[in-house]
Amino acid sequence: MSRLDSFIRRLEAQRQCLGEAARLAADLPGIVLELGLGNGRTFDHLRTLCPDREIYVFDRQVAAHPDCIPAPDRLFLGDFDATLPAALQRLGRGRAALVHVDLGSGDAAASRALAAAIAPAVAELMASGAVLVSDQEMAASGLGPLPVPPGVERGRYFMAVRA
Ligand code: SAM
Numbered sequence: 001m002s003r004l005d006s007f008i009r010r011l012e013a014q015r016q017c018l019g020e021a022a023r024l025a026a027d028l029p030g031i032v033l034e035l036g037l038g039n040g041r042t043f044d045h046l047r048t049l050c051p052d053r054e055i056y057v058f059d060r061q062v063a064a065h066p067d068c069i070p071a072p073d074r075l076f077l078g079d080f081d082a083t084l085p086a087a088l089q090r091l092g093r094g095r096a097a098l099v100h101v102d103l104g105s106g107d108a109a110a111s112r113a114l115a116a117a118i119a120p121a122v123a124e125l126m127a128s129g130a131v132l133v134s135d136q137e138m139a140a141s142g143l144g145p146l147p148v149p150p151g152v153e154r155g156r157y158f159m160a161v162r163a
Contacts (some may be wrong), residue, residue, distance in 0.1 A: 007079045009156060010135075010156060013068050013153065014045075016148070017148055018100060020149045021108075021159065022056075024131050024146075025097045027125060028097040030097030030127050031056060033058070033098075034055060034056040035059075035065075037059035037068075037070070038102065040065045040068025041068070043057055044067070046071045050098065056087065060079050075148040081117075094125070094127045096125045096127060096130050097131070098131050098132075099132045099133070100134070101122065103135065112136055116138070119138040119139060119143070123162060130161070131161055132161070132162070133158070144163060145159070146161050
């Protein structure tokens with residue numbers, strides 16, 4: 001598969017998983033968390049999928065398309081190490097109905113290690129029944145795997161639910 005094919009499949013998987021997560025969490029009150037603003041593509045998509053929810057975004061920098069920059073009071077700017085504890089303090093435990101983690105870099109091992117390091121804090125931020133969509137497999141106490149939608153290749157994107 002060419003890198004172009006792989007990129008397209010990744011984006012299709014993101015879109016399908018985010019759509020499925022929004023459907024699954026539709027009746028659960030709560031906020032949305034986007035970890036990894038990047039150029040703002042998935043943040044913009046989440047705004048479309050969840051127009052009535054507050055969306056809080058995390059990144060160490062703002063390098064997004066100008067139309068896809070969150071309001072300052074919805075942005076946790078800095079390393080996840082610092083901003084996830086800050087979010088727990090400011091937003092409280094169990095407030096999120098949907099979380100999207102998209103933190104991958106070119107370094108697969110570092111991306112896996114980062115996902116493993118932040119998974120417990122992400123789980124703490126999630127309400128019971130909340131849905132996690134992520135580009136890395138994430139395991140933490142209280143998180144159980146969910147099947148990805150049909151058509152999404154196994155291992156390309158991941159979904160989980162908070163007990
Ligand atoms: N979801 C984005 C989109 O659709 O445009 C792409 C996100 S990009 C793959 C990953 C982002 O995660 C980068 O913007 C990077 O700065 C951020 N990131 C990676 N590690 C981080 C860390 N430890 N703390 C904060 N942000 C981090």
